[in-house]
Amino acid sequence: GAGVSQSPSNKVTEKGKDVELRCDPISGHTALYWYRQSLGQGLEFLIYFQGNSAPDKSGLPSDRFSAERTGGSVSTLTIQRTQQEDSAVYLCASSSSDTYEQYFGPGTRLTVT
Amino acid sequence: AQSVTQPDIHITVSEGASLELRCNYSYGATPYLFWYVQSPGQGLQLLLKYFSGDTLVQGIKGFEAEFKRSQSSFNLRKPSVHWSDAAEYFCAVGSYSSASKIIFGSGTRLSIRP
Numbered sequence: 738g739a740g741v742s743q744s745p746s747n748k749v750t751e752k753g754k755d756v757e758l759r760c761d762p763i764s765g766h767t768a769l770y771w772y773r774q775s776l777g778q779g780l781e782f783l784i785y786f787q788g789n790s791a792p793d794k795s796g797l798p799s800d801r802f803s804a805e806r807t808g809g810s811v812s813t814l815t816i817q818r819t820q821q822e823d824s825a826v827y828l829c830a831s832s833s834s835d836t837y838e839q840y841f842g843p844g845t846r847l848t849v850t
Numbered sequence: 851a852q853s854v855t856q857p858d859i860h861i862t863v864s865e866g867a868s869l870e871l872r873c874n875y876s877y878g879a880t881p882y883l884f885w886y887v888q889s890p891g892q893g894l895q896l897l898l899k900y901f902s903g904d905t906l907v908q909g910i911k912g913f914e915a916e917f918k919r920s921q922s923s924f925n926l927r928k929p930s931v932h933w934s935d936a937a938e939y940f941c942a943v944g945s946y947s948s949a950s951k952i953i954f955g956s957g958t959r960l961s962i963r964p
Contacts, residue, residue, distance in 0.1 A: 779955055780894075780940065828894070842893055844893060
């Protein structure tokens with residue numbers, strides 16, 4: 738079946754603008770995760786959804802970052818008033834509730850100029 | 851605090867040589883462990899996972915890893931590497947009690963010498 742998809746694949750924005758990143762998880766996966774990967778770095782956990790609720794938002798770096806998930810499926814990560822340090826690849830993953838095995842999307846490369 | 855350490859930032863091995871990538875973790879609960887691979891321009895792909903049972907686990911692409919509780923390690927091995935194995939490798943750890951948060955190491959970049 739279809740894997741995790743993310744859009745856009747690349748986004749260039751000016752400092753101070755808002756951006757929205759989208760994630761479509763694997764159908765039927767109840768858990769959804771957002772990570773950030775800066776150049777040459779590991780993965781930084783941002784937020785986790787179980788269904789439409791987010792029991793763990795501990796990784797969001799500031800209140801400029803928010804995320805929502807609707808219908809237990811698509812999720813949107815919003816970054817307001819983008820800063821240059823927000824430049825990174827944003828990865829989404831989903832998993833079923835019984836395996837904890839995460840399947841990753843290809844990522845969105847965000848560049849803030 | 852929970853952490854995952856991959857002490858080798860970059861490793862170069864000759865094609866056909868054996869490989870071992872190191873991973874050490876610090877985790878209070880019973881861990882479950884993963885190795886992921888990220889090829890250039892690609893997303894992360896799961897190579898193998900350990901939840902319980904046999905401490906030597908087999909994965910895709912000829913990789914295996916061994917969980918050693920006494921050493922808090924989960925090293926990845928391959929008997930003979932191929933040029934296509936050049937990629938970034940990430941070790942990750944989670945627990946049954948905290949399914950939401952899987953902690954990733956900083957990665958090891960593997961280069962293959964022809």
